[in-house]
Amino acid sequence: MEKEYAQALWQSVERGMEPHKAVQSLHESLKAHGRELLMPRIASAFGRLAQREHRNNMITLTIASEKDSHGAKRDIEPLLKELGAEAKDVETRVDPELIGGWRFEGKGKLVDASYKQALLDMYNRAVR
């Protein structure tokens, strides 16, 4: 039940309600129904919901080394446009295991243009 209350709270804030006012209204409503004790659990559920939303909206660009950063950012521009995101939304990470190239992941989309993936595909085609 706390999940449903958390979702209702989230939607109220998203529709433009003041966060403070939304929480107050929820509290009053719970009090009226004798469900005040649910408040801490609703808070936890709200936290999980926020985490999930953050994760879903997070855009990650993984590169093999810092020197690949410029080229990769240029390559992902059309992708960002397609997803309606901006360059400032992208979190860049470095993973030397990629060997070269880049890997873009975010908003339900994955583009793996890393050398590691290319080599792996090549190997699988040859062996399997």
Next chain:
Amino acid sequence: MNSSTVEKIIKEIEQFKPTHESAHVGRVVQVGDGVVAIDGLTSVVMSEVLIFEETKSKKLAEAMEAQTELYGLVLNLEEDGVRASILGDTARVSEGMTVKSTGHVLSVPAGEELLGRVVNALGEPQDAKGPFKNMTMVPVERQAAGVIDRKSVTVPLATGITAIDAMIPIGRGQRELIIGDRATGKTTIAIDTIINQLNEPEDKRPICIYVAIGQKESKTARIAQQLREAGAMEYTIIVDAPASAPAALQYLAPFAGVAMGEYFMDKGKDVLIIYDDLSKQAVAYRELSLLLRRPPGREAYPGDIFYLHSRLLERACRMSEEKGGGSITALPIIETQEGDVSAYIPTNVISITDGQIFLVTDLFNKGVRPAIDVGISVSRVGSSAQTKAVKAVAGGLKLELAQFRDLEAFTQFAQDLDKTTADQLASGQRMIELLKQRNGAPIPMERQVAMLYAASLRIFNDTPVARVREAATLFVEYVDAQHKNVFAEIKKSGQLSDDSKKEIAKATEEFRLAHPELFATK
């Protein structure tokens, strides 16, 4: 790495073109008991195959050494994500793992290469005979053929078991349920039927598919060995989803089997498919449904358990000539508990199929094997597919046996019996003996006909009950040695002509003189 692999890799490098293929992805948020909850993947469809991305956290060398890809199957579409079953080892999936959609519904490989092979529910080889080369991918779920595309069942499918071929005949395209308690000989009937197809001419021999669901690996291995030794593996495919396999694979195995069968049916061939057994598939589906949090119904099975079996068994049919004239004959097996055929799954499958062969523990323990209860076994469409020769000799057999069973029960405590009743009982006992059959020894149709015709001439009435089987076997061997043309004629024409009848009658007289010891005492 061998030289050919190195050469292939060099070729791949030479032809390398960088591509940036994008995929829709989601993230695993919950894993447990073969089911995962995935966040995202808003564009996937039901029954779509997913790939768990295991290589992300691995080094290139580790990723290269990794096992084959791990797949998932979308089974629930929910408001903020999907639930899928893992088609492999659950331990390989971890929370937070990226999951890619493939855009394909679940498919299995199909082709001639499958013959003689043992595969799992995904069509992957399980017999260490190497990978398949040229295969067609066929979807596991397919709409059954419509009314217009079908033809009525008219061609017999001989099981080689006299009791079945004579009294409960099965036609190509029929669905005949084999039902009974554990250890009553259900699988034996199915395997004997596969072996008996050796007696069919090669062009008319059906492709056989044995789907083992929730069985012990040792049992499936023994069956494969038995089929191999009998020479039946050449036209047989074994789809194995053992008890140790995830519930999802046990639920999918029959669908994978029938999809492979449809490939051959679409090419105009006849297929015989055995589901051993659907009770275990129902249990696997129940497990999966409960884990997917679908509402439980009767006996905790989900609401669509009837549809699970009906959509599977509806795919067995005989196609019209315009559609190639192929067929799929299904022999589903159901295991009952304490002979309770009124349980949920047995009643469902009884109502879906075109008849059932009931096997009874009491008869089995009395030594009547196959332990078929003739009174309640029935074939609803098979009689129109029965060979004329068999029909001619087996006309009143079922009624006679049913009457005998009634009479036997009624006279159990009787002291004095009139001659007619005593004769009827004696005749029934001999008929029961005649229909007993060793497992793994199917009898070709023409031999069944000769044996039953001889019995109708009351040749075995003077034989002691305990020696009827021996007498019948020797008689068939005698006809084979001395009147071979009778068998050839019956086999060729499928009919029992007057000449053949005369020849068999003559053979009975000769046999009586040749083996007086078999007719010595009453």
